[in-house]
Amino acid sequence: MSLNRRRFIQGAAAAAVLPRISFAQGNPIRLGLMTVKTGPLASGGIDMERALVQYLKEKNNTLAGRKVELFVGDSGGVPAQSRTKTQELVERDRIQLMIGPLDTASALATDDYIRSAQLLTLSVAAAEDMTQRKPNPWFTRGTSTSSQCAMPLAEYCAKTLKMKRMIVIADDIAYGHEMCAGFMRVFEENGGKVVQRMFSPLTVPDYGTYLAQLKSDVDGIFLGFAGSNGFRFLRQYNEFGLMKKVTPVGGMTALDEAVLRNMGDEALGIVTSCWYSAEIQNPINEKFVEGFRKEWKYDPGFYAAATYTEAAVLDATLQRVKGNIEDKQGFMKAVRSIKVDTCRGPVRFDEYGNVVGNIYIRKVERKDGRLVNRVIHTYPNVSQFWTYKPEEFLKNPVYSRDFPPYKNLEG
Amino acid sequence: MRIANLTHGALYMLGAYIGVSVMRTLPNLWLAALLSGLTVAVFGGLVERLILRRLGGNVLGQVLVTLGIAFILADFCLVVWGGDPIPVPTPAFLQQPVRIAGLAFPAYRLAVVVIAVIVGIVLFVFIEKTRLGAMIRAGVDDRDMARAVGIPVSLLFTTVFCLGAALAGAGGVIGGPIMSAYPGLDADMLPLALIVVILGGVGSLIGAFVGSFITGFVYTFGVALLPDLAYVILFLPMILVIAFRPRGLFGKFAA
Numbered sequence: 269m270s271l272n273r274r275r276f277i278q279g280a281a282a283a284a285v286l287p288r289i290s291f292a293q294g295n296p297i298r299l300g301l302m303t304v305k306t307g308p309l310a311s312g313g314i315d316m317e318r319a320l321v322q323y324l325k326e327k328n329n330t331l332a333g334r335k336v337e338l339f340v341g342d343s344g345g346v347p348a349q350s351r352t353k354t355q356e357l358v359e360r361d362r363i364q365l366m367i368g369p370l371d372t373a374s375a376l377a378t379d380d381y382i383r384s385a386q387l388l389t390l391s392v393a394a395a396e397d398m399t400q401r402k403p404n405p406w407f408t409r410g411t412s413t414s415s416q417c418a419m420p421l422a423e424y425c426a427k428t429l430k431m432k433r434m435i436v437i438a439d440d441i442a443y444g445h446e447m448c449a450g451f452m453r454v455f456e457e458n459g460g461k462v463v464q465r466m467f468s469p470l471t472v473p474d475y476g477t478y479l480a481q482l483k484s485d486v487d488g489i490f491l492g493f494a495g496s497n498g499f500r501f502l503r504q505y506n507e508f509g510l511m512k513k514v515t516p517v518g519g520m521t522a523l524d525e526a527v528l529r530n531m532g533d534e535a536l537g538i539v540t541s542c543w544y545s546a547e548i549q550n551p552i553n554e555k556f557v558e559g560f561r562k563e564w565k566y567d568p569g570f571y572a573a574a575t576y577t578e579a580a581v582l583d584a585t586l587q588r589v590k591g592n593i594e595d596k597q598g599f600m601k602a603v604r605s606i607k608v609d610t611c612r613g614p615v616r617f618d619e620y621g622n623v624v625g626n627i628y629i630r631k632v633e634r635k636d637g638r639l640v641n642r643v644i645h646t647y648p649n650v651s652q653f654w655t656y657k658p659e660e661f662l663k664n665p666v667y668s669r670d671f672p673p674y675k676n677l678e679g
Numbered sequence: 680m681r682i683a684n685l686t687h688g689a690l691y692m693l694g695a696y697i698g699v700s701v702m703r704t705l706p707n708l709w710l711a712a713l714l715s716g717l718t719v720a721v722f723g724g725l726v727e728r729l730i731l732r733r734l735g736g737n738v739l740g741q742v743l744v745t746l747g748i749a750f751i752l753a754d755f756c757l758v759v760w761g762g763d764p765i766p767v768p769t770p771a772f773l774q775q776p777v778r779i780a781g782l783a784f785p786a787y788r789l790a791v792v793v794i795a796v797i798v799g800i801v802l803f804v805f806i807e808k809t810r811l812g813a814m815i816r817a818g819v820d821d822r823d824m825a826r827a828v829g830i831p832v833s834l835l836f837t838t839v840f841c842l843g844a845a846l847a848g849a850g851g852v853i854g855g856p857i858m859s860a861y862p863g864l865d866a867d868m869l870p871l872a873l874i875v876v877i878l879g880g881v882g883s884l885i886g887a888f889v890g891s892f893i894t895g896f897v898y899t900f901g902v903a904l905l906p907d908l909a910y911v912i913l914f915l916p917m918i919l920v921i922a923f924r925p926r927g928l929f930g931k932f933a934a
Contacts, residue, residue, distance in 0.1 A: 310757055311763045312762075314762060471863065473867040478902065480903070496763070496863075507787065507788075
């Protein structure tokens with residue numbers, strides 16, 4: 269194994285030194301997708317593969333004049349497995365660029381390996397510090413950090429929805445903590461108060477206990493759930509008769525299209541924020557949604573749009589470097605300097621490798637008999653630092669359960 | 680029956696999914712629960728007859744086999760029903776919250792409590808007061824002696840195993856309107872069932888009853904008072920019981 273890796277790195281280094289020669293051979297580009305096709309996260313992971321395959325098919329499996337071969341790894345959503353499978357993609361399938369992984373924990377587990385193998389990575393996972401205080405030079409993210417969508421929503425709640433007192437609730441994982449922290453910070457800086465905060469275990473079977481404790485003298489509740497948890501929470505929320513009392517608003521994964529298609533009228537009117545909606549009106553997205561709907565009979569959501577976006581980023585970067593993916597340094601430099609129109613709107617990257625792009629405030633409506641996230645407001649070109657100066661933002665600790673401190677919690 | 684069975688989470692999930700499918704053609708929750716329970720019972724019976732039967736007394740083997748079956752069922756459900764959460768509709772007449780002393784209780788949850796109590800009482804009467812129940816108890820206590828006096832222990836055990844599977848399957852459907860059906864439901868439910876059984880004591884209905892009460896209350900109040908320690912509060916009582924009273928509160932054998 270170690271021999272393999274050494275040989276790989278040597279080979280890669282040689283390729284970097286002699287880019288023209290290896291490029292001149294005209295070999296296909298070996299593209300890896302690290303996703304999840306089994307276990308609880310499989311729904312999003314399968315969408316990731318479907319959208320990427322669709323993109324490649326639309327381009328006739330050729331990007332910047334070179335054929336593309338796709339290799340797919342399934343981590344089952346288990347971080348350790350993700351690390352092993354990534355290594356397998358690199359050493360056995362000899363991929364040159366990886367799209368993925370899906371989840372934050374897997375991204376963190378693979379971080380060291382990405383560095384040591386110098387693996388070009390276009391990621392979907394949201395872990396903040398991978399593009400902030402501990403930036404990985406080979407890691408670029410075209411989706412968003414955990415709080416990148418929550419911070420604009422907080423401003424929207426305070427300024428447009430005129431909310432004063434709010435509750436935040438999320439899964440008890442880094443993703444949930446980071447989202448709530450960003451939301452709380454911006455909401456309180458705009459004159460609001462977060463008076464209650466709850467983090468429920470990722471696998472809590474029943475939210476009854478949490479619902480029974482919710483304060484009722486508030487204007488809104490922010491839901492920072494991932495996967496199917498937002499869906500289950502809202503159903504139970506409705507069942508407890510809370511829907512009309514306290515307005516729920518949601519983070520980027522709370523009411524994804526994948527969840528919406530199984531929901532009923534209880535979801536109507538709920539406002540969420542995300543870097544994507546199947547309802548975004550631009551020619552690229554309209555083509556994407558139409559193609560995806562035709563093939564799979566449902567709207568693409570967060571995960572499908574993620575790989576479709578990353579594929580567009582890859583495509584544009586390859587055009588820029590004239591297909592020369594063997595020059596890794598040159599590729600990374602190019603990724604971070606391109607501007608590309610994608611299904612989510614215009615995309616570019618900051619010097620830390622994170623996306624700067626539109627964030628959409630969306631509202632659930634019924635259209636042609638199905639529920640959709642209609643875009644009601646657009647925050648253009650939002651960076652992971654929101655309106656803060658990057659240097660000052662990075663001086664603070666990473667967003668967590670306790671930072672910034674929640675100062676206005678009651679009882 | 681002295682079988683360490685870890686498939687109950689998976690059977691619960693399988694039940695929920697079968698219920699979902701039944702309700703697509705027959706939109707009646709109670710009927711779906713019945714049919715789903717029957718289907719899962721047949722499956723449970725096959726597992727007992729074909730596999731667990733050969734592993735009598737081999738606890739480690741039982742744990743591995745049942746855990747393996749649980750994983751296989753989980754992926755089977757993923758293949759058949761996909762990865763998205765599927766809601767189970769609440770019966771129309773139980774959709775509105777009930778107001779008691781100014782507090783809103785979801786009517787369906789109250790109905791589930793009532794169903795659980797009825798099932799519990801029926802089981803208790805069955806095991807403790809009927810001739811069949813006495814035969815089962817005899818089989819569990821001393822299998823060879825029970826056989827010697829002419830009790831068909833083998834058949835009885837299969838029946839009991841089916842009954843357990845049926846309850847898990849029907850439970851999945853009845854829990855559906857609260858939990859819905861989703862991948863991972865099995866792993867969410869199994870620890871709760873294990874805690875209840877170990878806390879209350881293996882082989883004791885009263886133990887399971889008391890165990891579920893303790894678990895429910897400890898968890899609910901624990902989450903309310905110390906929300907950051909939700910899992911500690913859930914598992915700590917179980918660890919204490921195992922440490923100081925290995926057979927559980929009312930158990931006959933060591934867990």
